[in-house]
Amino acid sequence: MAYFWYSAVLLGMAVVTIVAQDGNVLYYFLCAFCFCLEDLKVDCGRDSVTLRWGAAQSQMDTSLLRLGDCYPSSISAGEAMFQVEFSDCNFSRLVTGDTLMYMNELIYMSGPKAQLKSFSHPVVCSYERPADWAPGIFDPVFYTYGEGDLVFHMELTKDDFSGPHLSREYPLGSFIHISAAVEQMVHQPLLLLLEECVATTTPELQSEGPVHPIITNKGCLVASKNSNSKFEPRQRTSEIRLSLQAFKFVVGKEVYIHCSLLAWDPSGLDTSKKACHYVKGHGWVLLDDPYHSTLCGCCDSSCEPWKTSGIASGKHGSTQSAVLLGPLVITDNSPA
Template identity: 45%
Template sequence: MNGLWQCISIFVFATALGMAEDDIQIVCTEKSVHITWKVNKSMTGNPARLLLGNCFPTRFSNTSTGEAEAEFIFQFSDCGFKQMATWKYVIYENKLTYRPLPKPYPPSFTYPVRCVSDKPNAWIPYFQSSTSGVIQGHGDLAFHMAILNPEFSGPAESNIFPLDSFVPIWAGVDQQTHQPLLLLLEECVASTTLEMYPDTLTYPIIANKGCLVDGKKSHSTFLPRYQSSSILLHLQAFKFAAGEEVYIHCKLIAWDPDNLNELKKACNYNKATGEWELLDDPSKNSLCQCCDSTCIERSRRDTQSAAQGLVLNSVLGPLIITEDSS
């Protein structure tokens, strides 16, 4: 962690409640928040009317003066916290509310809470709530895939993409107790079916053991990594099966970052130079020279590692690509 966690609180008071500036104290940590809320007599009748997001207080105690103190201690994965990220910060947002009347009546008091931190180098975005995301376990590894919003800060709000727009795709693997792993997309194809059959019509996106072949005829590209165990693909929406549901079928591989070879790589096509380039180490672009021919197996270690559970087939979608550019 590059910097200390800080809490930024925005004060929005209902004047009739007479809240003082120091009645709410918030302490943010890396994974949780601790809030102490001194509530006045008009709010002490029912602790269930005090909420952090959708969570009730973890502790509620009355004082001799007729006031009370509500305490909230929760992880950021609880209470409906909204997680956002920029390339530099991780941000968690929620609200404290007092509801004297049940929904649909609005709360009479709202206090937004915001916890901000420098994004650590090992940070992995958590997109498990995404309806377009895929999370699968394989052995003691957990692979993830998701379609993201244009800022790469969270799940996409829609699965509809106009032709030639960009589909941000994220894939990652939870390393757990493993040595550092490199996440690779060995193969990705688009189809109109959730299941693949021998006669299924497909559109190649990544082929030949990690070559982004779609990049030769579009502006699709692998983006620079922010950590080895995840990869970002900026996929330009293609005309294949326009207007129909499209599924992206990918083969994910968790690999030794120090053992890149012709079969374990991620290669972009540079239109300006007409050359293939290795995403993770431009000094080894020669590993991508086979992208226009056939990348063949050169060692037995690749097969052995695949058998050890470092490979997973995953399906993402459905997407709908429309020909209407608007």
């Protein structure tokens, strides 16, 4: 029988100061902001867990919830859901006596000026230890980070990213959905970024011929400035999804999309390692942490690497790969 271990969650505490009318007396009140744990529902399966968080307070942005290093599997109004295997998301396993436990943390990553502060909460699935269970043979791995042996994937997908797109034709204004992923093998968790993407009329990048910029300046989705193109919320750090609005480039002819992918340490973002898109009314927004969108401030100029105190820096392994998509055809069915 699996069960979930609850403990109190204290999200933050603020001191409110009130000045009396005569200006001489100060009154102090402690205000605690706490979530009711009834908003958190956990279903521990045999090899996986399903977790739902329904935000009771409107100031919570459920897209900022993380289970270990995993992003929500789905996000709807006021709710985030995780459906993950114990082999993912940096779950740890503990065996004590007759009990087998899988442990992780639910983390809320808010910004320094947000009303609702960051918090974490333990997530534990506990089971009776199977009678035939035995620990695996110890096989030490001596990698601290890796720079090779990574496998990159990139494809044109259906609207819901559930599989490959079945047609190579896209009407002008419709969305070209692109999914990319990196198989991490024995590496530490990696963040996949799209550094550069351009559209051309040939499968080779040539100095001559038309070129349509999509992503430039080390991760800036310039196509989002004049269209509804955007990065989609991540499902995993090792994946990235792009909804690209079909553009008027060479209508009716074959188009190829050339991209440069970068696998990077998730804690090592800077102005040259990022994923930014333009949100109307807000400006440039950092996909992985909107509160550090200052990293996107160079998207309208030139992005050079620089260190930031807001995100950890140091030695970060990286691997790059060039990927080609296509051919695809953008059609225009509007009256002449």
